[in-house]
Amino acid sequence: MAKVEVPEGLWLRCQGCSKMIFRKVLEENLLVCPECSYHYRVDARTRVGQLTDPGTFEEFNADLVSTNPLNWTDSIPYAKRMAAAQEKTGLTEAVLTGRAYIKGRSIILAVMDPFFVMGSMGSVVGEKVAAAIERATDENLPAVILTCSGGARMQEGLISLMQMAKTSAAIARHDTQKGLYITVMTDPTTAGVAASFAFLGDVIIAEPKAMIGFAGPRVIWNTVKAELPEGFQTAEFMQEHGYIDRIVPRADLRNEIARIIDYCGK
Amino acid sequence: MSTTPTSTTTSSNGIAYLEFEKPLERIERQIEELEASQTVTGRDHSAMIRTVRGELLAARRKLYSNLDPWETVQMARHPKRPLTPDYLNLMVRDFVELRGDKNFRDDRAIITGFGRIGNLKCMFIGHNKGRDTKERLENCFGMAHPEGYRKALLKMRLAEKFGLPIVCLIDTAGAYPGIQSEERGIAHAIAVNLMEMPRIRVPIVCVVIGEGGSGGALGIGVGDRVAIMEHAYYSVISPEGCAAILWKSAEHAKTAAHALKFTGRDLLKLKLIDDVIKEPLGGAHRDPATAAASLEKYIVDTLRDLKRVKTDTLLKRRYARLRQLGSYFESQSAPPSKPKASKAGVKRARVIKPETPVETQAQAVPV
Numbered sequence: 001m002a003k004v005e006v007p008e009g010l011w012l013r014c015q016g017c018s019k020m021i022f023r024k025v026l027e028e029n030l031l032v033c034p035e036c037s038y039h040y041r042v043d044a045r046t047r048v049g050q051l052t053d054p055g056t057f058e059e060f061n062a063d064l065v066s067t068n069p070l071n072w073t074d075s076i077p078y079a080k081r082m083a084a085a086q087e088k089t090g091l092t093e094a095v096l097t098g099r100a101y102i103k104g105r106s107i108i109l110a111v112m113d114p115f116f117v118m119g120s121m122g123s124v125v126g127e128k129v130a131a132a133i134e135r136a137t138d139e140n141l142p143a144v145i146l147t148c149s150g151g152a153r154m155q156e157g158l159i160s161l162m163q164m165a166k167t168s169a170a171i172a173r174h175d176t177q178k179g180l181y182i183t184v185m186t187d188p189t190t191a192g193v194a195a196s197f198a199f200l201g202d203v204i205i206a207e208p209k210a211m212i213g214f215a216g217p218r219v220i221w222n223t224v225k226a227e228l229p230e231g232f233q234t235a236e237f238m239q240e241h242g243y244i245d246r247i248v249p250r251a252d253l254r255n256e257i258a259r260i261i262d263y264c265g266k
Numbered sequence: 267m268s269t270t271p272t273s274t275t276t277s278s279n280g281i282a283y284l285e286f287e288k289p290l291e292r293i294e295r296q297i298e299e300l301e302a303s304q305t306v307t308g309r310d311h312s313a314m315i316r317t318v319r320g321e322l323l324a325a326r327r328k329l330y331s332n333l334d335p336w337e338t339v340q341m342a343r344h345p346k347r348p349l350t351p352d353y354l355n356l357m358v359r360d361f362v363e364l365r366g367d368k369n370f371r372d373d374r375a376i377i378t379g380f381g382r383i384g385n386l387k388c389m390f391i392g393h394n395k396g397r398d399t400k401e402r403l404e405n406c407f408g409m410a411h412p413e414g415y416r417k418a419l420l421k422m423r424l425a426e427k428f429g430l431p432i433v434c435l436i437d438t439a440g441a442y443p444g445i446q447s448e449e450r451g452i453a454h455a456i457a458v459n460l461m462e463m464p465r466i467r468v469p470i471v472c473v474v475i476g477e478g479g480s481g482g483a484l485g486i487g488v489g490d491r492v493a494i495m496e497h498a499y500y501s502v503i504s505p506e507g508c509a510a511i512l513w514k515s516a517e518h519a520k521t522a523a524h525a526l527k528f529t530g531r532d533l534l535k536l537k538l539i540d541d542v543i544k545e546p547l548g549g550a551h552r553d554p555a556t557a558a559a560s561l562e563k564y565i566v567d568t569l570r571d572l573k574r575v576k577t578d579t580l581l582k583r584r585y586a587r588l589r590q591l592g593s594y595f596e597s598q599s600a601p602p603s604k605p606k607a608s609k610a611g612v613k614r615a616r617v618i619k620p621e622t623p624v625e626t627q628a629q630a631v632p633v
Contacts, residue, residue: 061596063596063597064594064595065594065595065597067593067594069536069593070525070526070527073525074522074525075512075514123593123594124592127592130589152480152502154502154503154512154526155512156502156593157501157502157527157528157536158500158501158526158533158536158538159536159591159592159593161501161502162538162588162591162592163591164457164460164481164484165484165487165588165591166588166589168457168464169460169461169464169488169585169588169589171461172462172464173464173585191453191481192480192502194453195441195454195456195460195481196456196457196460197457199451199453199457199458200458200461213448213453214441214443214447214452214481215441215443215444215447215452216443219443219507220443220445220448223442223443223444224444224445226445229445232445233448237449242451243454
């Protein structure tokens with residue numbers, strides 16, 4: 001069942017154009033508004049279904065969970081927050097990794113989930129991503145990662161920050177072995193994930209209007225105390241400044257990824 | 267006479283005390299008063315002064331060996347704390363600054379250059395917060411823009427080309443959060459450093475000398491050894507930022523500081539860093555020369571060790587060091603709906619790769 005950021009119901013009001021849309025139509029259209037092309041956020045399982053050849057996804061490391069190394073409690077205990085996220089999403093963590101096929105091309109895939117503690121990266125996300133990339137290197141397959149994340153997971157402290165270094169090191173190894181790595185940035189790709197594996201793709205794709213950036217807009221506003229430019233930190237803004245290769249609507253992602261794989265060999 | 271009256275005691279170096287150091291100030295005041303009365307009245311208080319001095323030393327030892335995380339943050343941000351240029355002056359000979367990223371501009375928030383330490387020639391890279399107001403503004407308080415990270419990488423490549431080991435001194439609240447920083451791809455610049463540093467073919471030693479602020483710190487923080495000065499901290503987010511997000515108020519910064527476990531002692535326990543470098547009593551700012559001597563010894567000893575390792579082995583170990591960072595386990599049943607699973611599972615934690623022994627796996631100590 002697709003989870004969009006709107007209440008359940010047969011009809012919903014589009015967040016982009018405010019028109020009433022039949023939910024089933026939205027879901028059949030890959031959670032993109034048929035009227036205004038607003039790209040809704042997509043949970044990881046649905047995303048895998050949208051992207052890969054049916055029945056080909058074979059998951060890795062499905063059972064990894066965090067040890068809660070800092071024994072963290074903020075407004076609620078971390079363990080409770082995790083349990084709630086697991087309940088809500090049906091996932092154990094904020095990323096799914098595995099082997100899959102896209103239009104018959106074999107790949108190693110990682111898909112992050114925007115609804116699992118904001119797709120934040122702690123030990124498990126770091127480990128699953130690094131392990132998936134190593135697998136891609138060892139099996140000489142392209143790695144494709146769909147990113148969306150609020151950044152490092154504060155509840156695991158510095159361990160989370162270190163996942164940036166760990167995943168990037170795995171990509172360096174993949175790169176040295178001439179492995180192909182494609183990133184698809186989806187809404188939102190920010191902070192620690194943007195500043196590590198998201199921006200390291202050989203080819204960097206983004207979905208239209210996805211928020212992409214390092215510091216949060218509020219933090220920036222607090223520093224500069226000035227109006228932020230129109231469209232600041234969007235996929236289009238990042239492309240204009242030279243950091244995104246292609247902006248690709250969701251419906252074309254399968255095609256685009258397959259095309260790039262064909263150009264890069266493997 | 268063993269004592270002479272002075273207006274400020276040598277121990278305080280004329281540096282104002284922080285709130286938690288006030289008890290020391292009271293004892294020092296007492297000594298000053300005794301000394302003053304000795305001069306005025308001509309009576310000999312030297313025995314008493316000796317006793318109180320003993321008390322002062324004991325109180326200082328006790329205070330500084332047990333700083334809590336929030337006090338550590340105050341120390342790390344102390345306006346008089348030695349900065350990268352101070353350490354370079356005190357421990358490096360013949361420093362040759364090399365400026366610019368050869369692409370956009372010279373970011374003063376990170377300084378880079380050749381220098382000699384011990385009998386080793388090295389590349390030094392370090393954040394520079396700036397000492398006076400003018401310099402601080404020029405340096406954005408040590409918060410680097412993308413070109414700062416690109417300059418660092420360019421100099422690392424230069425060091426690699428000529429076989430010079432690299433020393434990174436980390437002292438930043440974070441990368442600069444601004445419009446231009448985003449426009450010029452701050453996330454991309456840091457990401458690229460994280461990808462390139464693991465494969466730079468010379469030894470890299472990183473030391474957090476003050477503030478280790480998030481991605482801005484890590485951007486020059488990947489190496490063969492990572493150490494932290496005794497009163498520095500290294501965190502995924504500032505305590506204020508963390509409090510604002512998770513406690514919905516920056517006033518909880520102190521609570522967040524405790525929760526984040528970012529002091530050297532905690533990070534050592536969590537196996538995220540390799541060493542904690544001792545500071546002189548009262549902190550590096552009260553005796554920069556001694557602090558620099560400890561740092562110099564650490565860097566020289568560490569580089570000597572690393573230079574003995576073959577480059578391929580060095581890089582393999584560097585990768586292995588990064589690869590094991592994390593704390594997770596494979597739950598037996600992985601039931602997403604059972605919150606107890608993670609707690610119970612800690613005890614029967616199964617190692618991810620059966621062929622590697624448990625000790626080498628990433629089992630951070632649950633504190």
